[in-house]
Amino acid sequence: MAVESIAKTLGTGSGIDTTALVDQLVTAQFDAKNTQLSNQSDALDTKISAVSDIKSAISSFNTALKQLVKGGTLNTQPTSSNTGIVTAKATSGSTANLSGLSASIQVQQLAASQVANTTPFADSTSAIGTGTLTITLGTASVSNGQMTSFTAGSGTPVNITIDSTNNSLDGIAKAINAAGAGVTASVLSDSDGARLVLKSATGADQAFTLSATEDSSAPGLSALDVGVGAGNTTIGTAAQDAVVAVDGVSVKRSSNQISDLIDGVTLNLVSASPGTTVQIGSQAQTDNLRNAVNDFVDTYNQVMSTLQTDTDSKTGPLSTDTAARALQSALSQLTLTNLVNDEPSGSPQTLAEIGISTNRDGSLSVNTDQLDSALSNFPRAVEKMFSPGLLSTGDGLSAALDSITTRATSVVYGLGASAASYTTQKQHITDEQTQAASDADAMRTRLTQQFASMDSKVAAYKSTQTFLTQQINAWNSSSNG
Known part of the structure; x- marks a missing residue:
């Protein structure tokens, strides 16, 4: 008989609610263990969440400082x-x-570019001619809008094929731009018509000529020539250094x-x-540096407050986490870390020396007068603390915080390793909970079967008792008659 069917018939012989009894026995056996496992699982969830929050806080702090430093707004x-x-x-x-x-x-x-433009054409889409346009860069002399001399440079001239697919001003401009010859082309249209405008990069050696080799069957490209004696184009600006x-x-x-x-x-x-x-x-960017110092202190205090709460010896979920405590210790030493090593004697080298002090509760505060004095008398040293790119022998604040962050989030010995350990422990507890549930089901099945057998025997005994009672009553009735 299936366990479910057995459970439905339990107590019919004995009159005892054996289903409830089985549940009570199973609960009594496993309740303490399940409560313990649930509490352990909840505690690990809290630890995993706390580790995640701290990792996110220190990483965000580090990233924000890097971006501030790289932005250049703190540099002279x-x-x-x-x-x-x-x-x-x-x-x-x-x-x-x-x-x-x-x-x-x-x-x-x-410095100026050479800019040349052609005489107007009727429109920018009509065919002009086919053949090859050659662009050559060099140096030139220009007078009254005309090139009077040209000396080719050492670069190789660029040939551009013009055929029936691109022989309009629009097509020619696109072909020139695609050639990468050092000259850009555009089409300028007004009431007089459409002109091809050509422009080089700046510099005296960026003058150019444009010469056409026409197809005899479709002449006309020579109207675009730029160079000595090219009367159809005007040089509006000469190339110069x-x-x-x-x-x-x-x-x-x-x-x-x-x-x-x-x-x-x-x-x-x-x-x-x-x-x-x-x-x-x-x-010197004195105001920006002052703001950076205050922003650093504010963010530091937020991170440290989170750390102190999570590592509290009585209530902190990470009170015994060595990585979290190591991070707290490293941050607390940051104000005394030597950040600048190559400034003149007497220059501040640590955050403490520019007015950032550690309070009794572990938070930081800024001595405004001391900071203003450092910014006034040693702006270069303060700038170097926040600008590692300027350092020759010191590391700078960003590098120091980056080193702390790298150690703190390490998957080998930092918070990354803590998270992995807690996750593994959590899985073990989940496995134990699964096993406990399986063991409870097995116990429930075993007890249900045992009580079913007992109940069946009790039912048989009660049936026999009823039969005997009926017989005795019958005998007694016969004797009395």
Whole structure:
């Protein structure tokens, strides 16, 4: 008989609710163990969640500091006394010391592209002719919109095939742009018609000629020629170098963006102004550094508060977690870590020396007067703490925090290892819970079968008792008659 069927008949012989009795016996046997396993599972869930929160907090802290440092807003920036003539910015990736920067600039001439345009055509879609267009880069002389001389450069001329699929101004412009010859093309349309406009890169050696080799069966491409004696095109702008005087020394450059004249500074030439001197200086980002210090302290305190709560010896889920405690210890030592090693004697080298102090509860606070003094007297040292790219021998705050984060989240000995251990323990408990449930089911089946057998025997005994009682009653009735 199936266990379910047995359970339905239990107690019919004995009159005892044996189904309830079996449930009570099974519960009594396994209740304590199930409660213990459930409590252990809940505790591990809390530990896993706490580890995850701390890993996320320290990783986010580290990432935010890296982004702040890489953004360049904390580094000393170059300045220009006349941004209408030249602007200055720090060269990306440069480690140059811009403190005390001083240079004079005169922009005598801007670099320019050669720009040529054809005489108007009726429209931009009509066929002009077929053949080959050849673009050659070099240097040229221009007078009154016409090229008077040209010297080809060392580069190989580029040939562009023009056939029936691209022999309109629109098609020719696309073909030139696709050729990568150092010249870009566009079509300019107005009330006079459509013109092909050609433009090179800036620099004296970026002048160009465009010469056509026409197919005899479809002539017309020579109307696009650019060069000496090409009367159908006009050169609106001649190719030329920028001419700049730096501290009185005149130099030429092919671009108006120049990054090789002042170490760590990229100059952008805006306009030519011969005889006008522009002073290039520098300015420490004092306000940004002050904000960065305060933001660092605020975020540090949030992370440390989470750590203190989770590692509390009485109530913390990670009170015995060595990785969490190691992280707490490493962070608490951060204000005393030497971050700058190559500044003059007396310069601050630690966060504590610029006014970041540790309170009795483990949080940090900022001594505003001490920070302002450090920013005023040692801006370079403070900047280096937040700008590892400027360091020669020190590591900087970002590198120090990154090292702490790497150790803290390690899957070998850090919080990553803790998470893996707790997850493994959780699986073991889940396995034990599954086994306990299986054992309870087995016990319930065994007891149900045992009580069913007992109940059957009791039913048989009761049947015999009833028969004997009836017989005795019958005998007694016969005797009395």
